[in-house]
Amino acid sequence: MFSINLVILIPFIVAALLPFSFRRFKKNHLGWFVLIVPTVLFVLLARLIPSVADGKTYIHTYEWIPTLDFNFTTYLDGLSMIFALLITGVGSLVILYSIFYLSSKESLQHFYCYLLLFMGAMLGVVFSDNLMVLYVFWELTSVSSFLLIAFWNHRQGSRQGAQKAMLITVSGGIAMLVGFIMLHTMTGSFSIREIIASVSEISDHALFLPAMILILLGAFTKSAQFPFHIWLPDAMEAPTPVSAYLHSATMVKAGIYLVARFTPVFGADEVWFWVVSIVGMITLFWGSFNAVRQTDLKALLAFSTVSQLGLIMSLLGLGSIALQFGYSADSVLYTQATFAALFHLINHSTFKGALFMVVGILDHELGTRDIRRLGGLMALMPFTFTVALIGSLSMAGLPPFNGFLSKEMFFAATVHIMEVDIFSLTSFGIIFPVVAWIASVLTFVYCMIIVFKVFLGKPQPEKLDKPIHEAPIGMLISPMILGALVVGIFFFPNLLGQYILQPAMGSIYPTFGDSAYLTPKISAWHGVKPELLMTIGVIIIGALLYKYLKLWKPFVYGFFPSIFTFNSLYNNLLASSVRNSNIVTNRYMNGLLRHYLVYIFVFFIVTVGSYLLYSRAFSFDISTNASFRVYEVCLVAIMAAAAVSMLFAKSRITATLLNGVLGYSIAIFFVLFRAPDLALTQLVVESVTTALFLLAFSHLPDWKKENLQTRTKLINGIVSVAVGLIVVLIGLSVVDFNQFDSISSYFEDAYELAGGANIVNAILGDFRGFDTMLEVVVLFIAGLGVYSMIKLRTKKEDENIEDQ
Template sequence: MSLLHLAVSLPFLGALLIPLIHYYNKRIHPGYFALLVPVAAAVLLLMSGQVSQSVKWMPRIGLNLDFRMDGISLLFCLLITVIGALVVFYSIHYLSSREQLGHFYTYLLLFMGAMLGVVLSDNVLSLYLFWELTSISSFLLIAFWHHKEKSLQGALKSMLITVFGGLMLLGGLLTLVSIAHTFSIREMVMQADVLQQSPLFTTAMVFILLAAFTKSAQFPFHIWLPDAMEAPTPVSAYLHSATMVKAGVYLIARFTPLFALSAQWIYIVTFIGAITLFWASFNAVKQQDLKGVLAYSTISQLGLMMTLLGVGGLGVYYNNQPVFYAAIAACVFHIFNHASFKGALFMVVGIIDHETGTRDLKKLSGLLQLMPVTFTAAIIGALSMAGVPPFNGFLSKEMFLTSMFDSKSGLFHGPSLVLLLSLVIIGSLLTFIYSVKLLKDLFFGGPPSVDKHVHEAPLLLLLSPLLMVTVVVFTGLFPNILTPMIDSAGQAILNKHVAPLHISHWHGVNPALVTTLLIFAAGTALIFTYQQWAPIYSVQRPNWTFNYVYEKLLAAAESISYRLNNKVITAGIRSHLLLVFSALIVMTVVLLLQAPFNFGSWHLSEVRSFELILVVLILIATFMVIVAKSRLFSIIMLSAIGYAVGLFFVFFNAPDLALTQLTIETISTALFLMCFYHLPKLSRYEETMPFKLTNAVIAVGVGAVVTVIALMAYGHRFSPSITEYYIKHVYDLAHGKNMVNVILVDFRGFDTLFESTVLGIAGIGIYTLIKLRDSKEVNHEQTKK
């Protein structure tokens, strides 16, 4: 096994072993065992280098574990493993020992392995497999506190929206496969010019965009992320700041060289990102829950990354990457920066919730003196998010603004440029407001209104966020230490060689600097006058929100499902058969009308008189079953039909089939007589049943359809009959003399095995029901006594 495959396998192996270790060893916290997994995976990934490695899995359907490590994959792998290690260490001291820790670390490692698979997969089928696994594992993590109704609702919402995106991803990837005739993303990118000429290019593009937008909580699919904040804080710090929500960003980055040849791709990615940045920032300002502020801030930052990828796609569109490379570099840089400062902020919020017992900003204030170390981590993370120097967030924000102003030399000009700049500048202003306002409301003012005695958190709980804000400061002061990684990732995204990047705090007086100064001035004024303009948020009514639309759609879907279930599923076997047989008739008739057909050539033997007599007997017996007034008479008529069929086998020189048929018919008749004796009487045998025209039409239609299909199949034989093979080899291969038995037991042994298994399961189910009924009757009798 290669190093890449081993690194991806480690989290899944840990997910299997850690619950067992925790079950048999309660003295050592399972988090310490889980901590070894991301550390070991990070070492293996760094040792592997930028390579492509493949393991055959299901080659016949094209599903192989083809992993490729390049610049963008390496960046995400380091985020997944290194921040994963910090989150695991943080969770050890955050979660109570009374929690289901074995389950927690199982879900967390499952998610870690799935994310590694997503960013390393070059095979589109394995990419989809890991993509859906991230949705499933994140659902389990969000619903970890399943005793809380909000946790279950948040998990359900995230599952519905992201799995919808997963279905879109599958459609987009399979569409690309049908055009490119390859499962490799790298080979698809190499055929970008050819793929663009396909009429299915736009369809694949729309599907991929929907998948990315749902996963990265882009407008209007952003509504799942705030509700997902009901998960434990370590989950929020890991999934919703550093990894899962950036999977959509990764998908857009990976397919930029392919789809950025289209102007529609650039416009959609850019403006959806800009709208998301503006709308989420606007909503973040009014939030009163600490996690709510961070949730909407995460959405806004993801919108910023999408906007950068859209503008950076101009480098592909114009085949002149140096002009727009700054946008791609800014996106890569901000992915790293956001993971560092937002992960720290989530952990800080968890510490505050842990020590004060609340996340309500109305109750929290004046924590500066009570929690000075926590304040230090919070102010570094928040100011970096606000884009204040000298932290790393300032540098990527300046690169972002510069790229937006430079977009005028591309597709954006006139009204589109004005709209884009308006959205990103107002969004950046609101980002500054909610970041600084969070610090002001949380750490300044009077003492907090909480029942707990507030004090600083233990050092071990503070260690992870302090390490992350140290990275924020260090990479802010020395940003060029990251330029090799940024350049490598940028080259992987554009699929072209780019000039080396140089990052500095001072770029001279330019539009980006002037805009930043105006944002600082206007933002500070708006923060201190918040009460005067806050009523603007009351304009939006509760039934004008996307959450309201989601809830109404979900309620309507549930209502329709219940009604459909009551009318179809629980309506009885007649309704089921009616639907199945009606579909058979309609599909067959439509097919026969659309395509010319004939009954082919028949080779019929002469019909003998005794065969006609048997046919008449079977028809008479069948009619008598329908009109019979007693079960005994119905059983006799059914037996007559079975024995008549057995006689047909005798006349057609198939004594083994005849023996089997007669034996089974005898056993079936005996069993029927034994069972029906104990069944209650049915109204059918006590009163006249009304004639049902629907039943008659369906019965005649099915008979006609099956007859037509059988005649057409008989008249069109495209290969010789298998009969000769059985006749030739029944003795030498199976060593049997009864051909029917040999076919059932040897040649089609698996069919027989599965049929027997089904019968066995049915028997166990019937036995269980009988025993349950007996136990209820016994309990009832005891209660009466």
């Protein structure tokens, strides 16, 4: 049966198969094979659109760890449908585009493996109902984004950009995880649907506000909201298809998704309204303000993405005010902000995706994306120009493009919010339309920069390394499809509204009954209203500002010294944390093994010894113990003799062999006490470690007598005696310890439960199989660690290849 869980897993499965199968595709580009995945998924999902539009939802649960309430539950509703269609739809176009963008000489199997990994993780984020599973996928998107940004990892900028993105998004993700755990503490459930159902019980809980802030932190870092937006411009070091896909259409919208998904939980709170809308507004302004000053086209688009994400975020904040009033005719007006958010989300993906692809074409064909070196491309690259024109004008909010519709709705929402009579909005509400309008003017200016500076004006072929020529048709298909969508949505917006946006509105406002009332009719012309006047104002002022750009730009942007930016804050924070942790670490990691052992043993003495003393666990009665047998006494004597003579050993080989005597004697003890499993293991482990010792001899320095101070010797003596004493005391006390019930009764019927008579292995493989599985993984990681430390370290004569 077709289930949504499978939709998430298919990209992962294909990604896992790629490294084995890519050699078969040497003649053709690997991308053609990969393209099948998102296309098929898109078609599968698109077939469900009509039933989702009728209000049907699909839930499917695979039990994962039911005892911990972790279930792999997928939930397809209107909201996740929008995102899933974007992920698979834009994904198909981006892969098609990348086939022509990346040459076959690049390590394509890595590229597509990461890209599919991302796709699966992103689908997991939007489909997961269980918060823990959502978190895992959430972090996986960060990891795959890291890998993709650093795809050209020989560049220093790529590595730094990847690190920055990773650090910021993952720290936010961890904050979000804490928020999820708080939600679980409050509601006792990890399921988003159940949490939404029990929201009325938790809104007065002490953890409600902290959980909200932490979850918002996760969303804001991921969606590059101010002041966490600094990672997004640096992430532009990634190949352009990646920027178009992850950093404009999908991954950065995961935060938007999270905010939309949690609106029913937190949306009725005043803090939520203010934080989400104000942060969104600041981001909107700051992004557009910074975009104008950029000379790199991709950086310009990055800041513009930041700005547009802020727009969507602030709309979600404004829309949450509807939950204050419950379901009424008034509140429907305010839900239109949320509707505009979802509408703009789709529009942004179309026009920004097209623009990124255009910039990719310029970079690929002309070898630069510096605005100062480009100009007059219109006549020579007509198709690219058309797409760029459509994308830019849509972004600027002009008709006849879809950006106009959503921008008008955005203006309308900011105007409506002034009339709300709570949260002192009648007095403060004025900031929303003002900031929105200023940011839109700046947006208009940078859109004009793209159109006029790059495509109009005089060509400057002398500044380019390659002759100006139109891109191959393959690279143009994807941006043209997106451009067609930009125009198409303008003419048929209500088709989108009815089938895609309406069910999503139902997911965000589950208490509002029929979502058909929440879906306004989108129309291009709705009379002379404030929003139309605002748009006209944007065009007039924007055009003037663009015309006199040279006059005001140096003055305004020279005003902010560069040391006070968040970027330098981040850099200083990173550098100082490296420096300080170096200082702290060097203070105790001084290279003396003796010190390390003292730390370990003192810690053991203090924690274990004092806890056991405190809990009065040291109580034993040796009169009830079994009597000694003669072999045991002999063995103890041998072990004691070996241990003591090790102290006086003259050579390392003697000490190793004496250590071996100790180990084998323990094995004999196991035999005497009828523990054949342990005896076998101990014997083999002892042999292997002795062999390892012998191998390591050639690396060790000479064994020389150390002259230690009396004080050092005294500390050594006290520590060793104390450790020995505690271990002996624990050993003796264990026999009489009866504060907890023995758990061995669980394992006695191993033969019936696990079909194995060997209880030890039944425990290892079945009862506690989870532990064993993780131990195996840890062992493997340790092995890889040893291998890579020995094999891959830089030889002294190798040059430093780090910074090219």
